[in-house]
Amino acid sequence: MWCVCVWGVGVWGMCAGGGDVCGVTEISCFIVRQEGLNFVAEELENITIPELSGKEGNFHYNIRDVRIVDLNLSSAALLFHPNTGLCFQVHNSSISITFHRKLFYWLFHDVGQVNASADGVSFETVLMLGRNAAGRLKITNMTCTAAISSLTAQFSGTLKSVYQIMSVFLTMGIRFLLNKQICPVLSHAALVSLNTMMDTVPVRTPVDKYVGIDYSLLSDPKVMSDRLDMDFRGMFYPLENENETLAYRGVVPVVKEMNRMLHMAVSEYFFDSAMFAYYTANVLRIQIPESQMSLDFAYLLRTTFFGAIVFQAPVTSPTKAPLLLELSVTAPPHCTIKPSGVMVSVSALMNVLLVPSNSPTVTLATIIMEAKLSAQVTMKSKSLSIKLDLKRFKMFSPKSTLESLALIPLQTPV
Template sequence: MGMQSVAVACGALALCLALSTATNPGFVVRMTQAGLDYARQQGMAILEKELAQLKLPDISGKSRKVRYEFSRLRITSFHLPHSQITPISNVGLQVSISNAFAELDGDWRVKFLFIRDHGSFNLKIENAYMKIVLRLGSDTTGKPTISTSECSASISKVRVRFSGKLGRLYNLFHRVIESKLRKSLERKVCDNVAKSVHNELQKQVRTLPVTARIDDKIGIDYSLVAPPRATAQSLDLNLKGEFYSLAHRTTVPFSPLPLAFPSDHERMVYFGASSYFFNTAGIAYHKAGALVFEIPEDMIPKKAGFSLDTSVFSAFIPQLEEMYPNMSMKFRLSTPTAPFLTIGPGGISFQPIVDAQAYAILPNSSLAPLFLLSLTGNVSAVINVRSGRIVGSLDVGRIRLSLKDSAVGHFQVQGLQSIMNFLTSRVILPHLNARLDEGFPLPVLDRIQLSNILVRFHQNFLLLGADVRFQPRG
């Protein structure tokens, strides 16, 4: 094999290794052009206020024997009426501002031979243009970063009006002073843009949560797995999207699949929550021991028409009446394995397996194991977004029973079907749905409100769309 062939083979191997180690996101946030335009509008409003507070240095010099000094330069208004934002691949975003105009005033003082004069002046800037390139990246913690990688400003027209008795003296140096004012403004505008990006925009984008605490046992990892990716029509944030146990984080035994994100542009922002995202929730809660649920007798609704005791169950298991007569019972439900769901165009579905261990409560309050049932059934989910959180509810069809173990002898589990259906639908599901109604936080910036929610199901992921509204500080 020649050296060229070896080089090609090594290059191909390196490419394969790079592709094999690439990390697919478990959660994707996409900002469309409509969302970027809204962010631009909010940014222009902030930038106008920042530029209106621009401080310019005093200017002094000599031109054609005229000594001049301009001081107390104050910008009274700065307007950015026309702007455009464009994603730039592998860089970030470009903001173009045209036809900007501003007005400032200040004091002047001149000396020409034996003539001295002073007064105030007004300066108008017209047809100013700015180009700002924002570089997007991520730090070692997975938080997004933003910085100004390029800024240019040009002012095509400056008009100065003086008060006082300058007259012909002004004509001797007005070109020089207008040029100096123009250059000072152009430089200061870009300095202020960089400062505003660092102090305001960078601070805001870093409010994107890297982790979100769900409760005292579980958190969500929303760290970036790669820098934000700009395309021709959108800006994508690829996030890890993984639930984890706060007590002991372990490696998930499977990887997220690629998300075939649709080219929807109806909303300002879209969230793609993969099946990996939801399944890591099941793993985290299972490992944390949070998928254990007890049903004592006092949880049975009074309208149920039966009590949770051995006298009721002895109708189906006769030996209970002899072994544990007239004793209260309780069930402990747990999952032998973490539940695993699938997402397709038809929605979310899964078939969890639940172990239901029945106990008799002895007079000394100790528990005597009676029998262990395995419960399974088709479960479907309804998903929505409320107050920036994913919320949902579950529904279960007819459950299937099988006997896994028994300390009271063999019996036919079909007799327990109606009781277990009742416990599932009237006790377990309301408890689970109350928790799901609290929801899980979406990765959104501070002071962002979502509205006009859209929910769609795709292969291997759930697509949530929304319009956004920024709430400024009061």
């Protein structure tokens, strides 16, 4: 349950030096409480109690094969423990157990199975959360208290009445041993089982064949009375060179609503590192051959660059050679987050090329393009999707103002 509550979360905010923060509210803890009950029940069912033997006067007993067959942990709660971690409480619950008896009283010898019930079972565990060297969540320590109010046994057989009188010697020992086992079992489950499982959770993973994302923890989780915040790196990197990353820059966003299970806000650095990674991976470029252009656009290109086609092409019929557009981003795009929305600024070059057969490619023009796009970010299922709309676009020539004016007719179709 602790693992579900901590790791089954999204992205919420940002820390200094990272791209996002994961915030879990107490609403999510209430919802995953049942998963925690199942986990605790499975662990408690593994309790083993050693063979118990003794005597009281002429009464000799031997108890073995003590097994937990049912747990009623309905009155349980998962809470945030400020400045520490997660607190799991169980009060006034019950545990049903069975064991085999071997009893001797004077000349009587009896064996059989006994059903017993431990009532007033209460325990409280507090998990102290931190991070390991790799940036994974870790349970650094744990406190536990447990108590069982009473344990009653139901005997059957010829000596039932006698056994009921002497049962205090049997149940006292079983209750003592059972009570001693609860905290060690839960401690092993948290410090060993859960930590081992969390050590298998990757903190770096590929997004596609070009880039990956690093979501390692930058600091120990911050636990408040109503939520738990975890500072994640939230940084993308190119897979071919994982050490080539964007230096941190960004503004800390503020999330005011706390009425849902999870809250999400991302910094400019989160998006900038993604665009930097794709730029570094040499992905932000494209070639558009004339065969993929509309007839009107291809005609407009040939009209605009007719002089260059005629005078620069080293072929006898330059007007028949196909055109090619090469577009490439010249610098990593930059994201700006404001209350009015998200804007992405992009600078690129467009080379207009003539590709005659059996002749070298001819560069007709090099055009500088600048664009600003509005971004709409939404979360669907487990995926973060971004819709871009072009808000401003201009293109000009690096050579002269006159040549830039000649490009105005191309701006709208491009």
